[in-house]
Amino acid sequence: xxxxxxxxxxxxxxxxxxxxxxxxxxxxxxxxxxxxxxxxxxxxxxxxxxxxxxxxxxxxxxxxxxxxxxxxxxxxxxxxxxxxxxxxxxxxxxxxxxxxxxxxxxxxxxxxxx
Amino acid sequence: xxxxxxxxxxxxxxxxxxxxxxxxxxxxxxxxxxxxxxxxxxxxxxxxxxxxxxxxxxxxxxxxxxxxxxxxxxxxxxxxxxxxxxxxxxxxxxxxxxxxxxxxxxxxxxxxxxxxxx
Numbered sequence: 001x002x003x004x005x006x007x008x009x010x011x012x013x014x015x016x017x018x019x020x021x022x023x024x025x026x027x028x029x030x031x032x033x034x035x036x037x038x039x040x041x042x043x044x045x046x047x048x049x050x051x052x053x054x055x056x057x058x059x060x061x062x063x064x065x066x067x068x069x070x071x072x073x074x075x076x077x078x079x080x081x082x083x084x085x086x087x088x089x090x091x092x093x094x095x096x097x098x099x100x101x102x103x104x105x106x107x108x109x110x111x112x113x114x
Numbered sequence: 115x116x117x118x119x120x121x122x123x124x125x126x127x128x129x130x131x132x133x134x135x136x137x138x139x140x141x142x143x144x145x146x147x148x149x150x151x152x153x154x155x156x157x158x159x160x161x162x163x164x165x166x167x168x169x170x171x172x173x174x175x176x177x178x179x180x181x182x183x184x185x186x187x188x189x190x191x192x193x194x195x196x197x198x199x200x201x202x203x204x205x206x207x208x209x210x211x212x213x214x215x216x217x218x219x220x221x222x223x224x225x226x227x228x229x230x231x232x
Contacts, residue, residue, distance in 0.1 A: 033219055043204060045157075045223035052219075091156060095219070102208075102221055104156045 002027045002094050004105035012111040013082045020067075021077045021108050023092030030054075031097035034068065034075045039107075040088040048090070051075065053097075082112045116141055116209050120224030127197055127231050134193045135227045137207035142187035144210070148180070151204040151226070160205075163190045197231045204228050 003026045013019035025034070036048040051059045051068050058066050063083075067076045079086055092105040117140040127133050137146065145164060149157040160180055161169040169182040183191045194201050204226045210219075 035221075043206075043226040043228070045206065045208075045221075047220065047222075050220065095221075102157075102159070104158075106156045 002029075002032075002096065002103045004092050004094050004103050006090075006092055006105040006108050008108045009106070010109045010111070012113055013079075014113050015082055015084060017082055018078060018080045019082055019110065021079075021090050021092075021110065023075045023077070023105055025073050025075065025092070025094050025103075025105075027073070027094065027096070029096055033095045033097070034066075035093040035095070035102070036064070036066070036075075036077045037091045037093060037104075038086075038088045039091065040085075045091075049077065079110075084112050084114060086110060087112045116143065116222040118207060118209060118222055118224040120207055120227055122227055123225060124228040125230070127229065129198050129231055131197055132193055132195045133197065133229060134191050135205055135207070137190045137192070137224055139188045139209050144187070146184065146190045147208040147210075147221075148182065148190075148192045149206045149208060151206060153203070157206065160192070194229065197229075199231045202229055202231050 005024045032053045034051045038046045038048050049059050049061045049064050058068050063080045065078045089107045089109050091107045093102045095102050119138045121136045148160040150160050151157045159172050160175045161171045163169045163182050163184040165184045165187050179195055181193045206226045207224045208221050
């Protein structure tokens, strides 16, 4: 069974600075997908960024980028130029190529400070 | 992308009663998923609901406690039965998406139902 670990329960960052959230996972599969989801106080789960395991190039979405290290089974999220609206819970998630449901990590609560 | 409407957004219920949560999607989807998010914790999959067949439950969740209906490709309900305070959680429905045209490679979520059992 796959597992996802996020070792940082809480983090804080000053507005406009850069922060990196860590995620590691365990799987025996070669093809899979990795995700970062954001959950603000509104409870709505919002997709931040998505990575396909067979792609070596790290995914980027505006201020969000990932450092995907397949051999190390590591998938960290970097948020550049942090904004107050980035304050939320961030969940790392794994999805098998062969299944449709997600395995979520425990989450990291990020606070962006003014 | 898929737009998911989930109702109710929150409710306070007496122990021993049942609550049915509805999930409506603006497009037809094969699989719908129900998650539980206990206070301060991550999401745990309860079951997968396919249209025209019984839901598939994850370990620790049973049909008698969490009956699910899936009458068509755009709608599903989750009932939390004989509630106790331990059932106080956020319940979310989710559907598969198609990132880059590949079905099942993304997920969209409803806004969740915050349930408090007193």
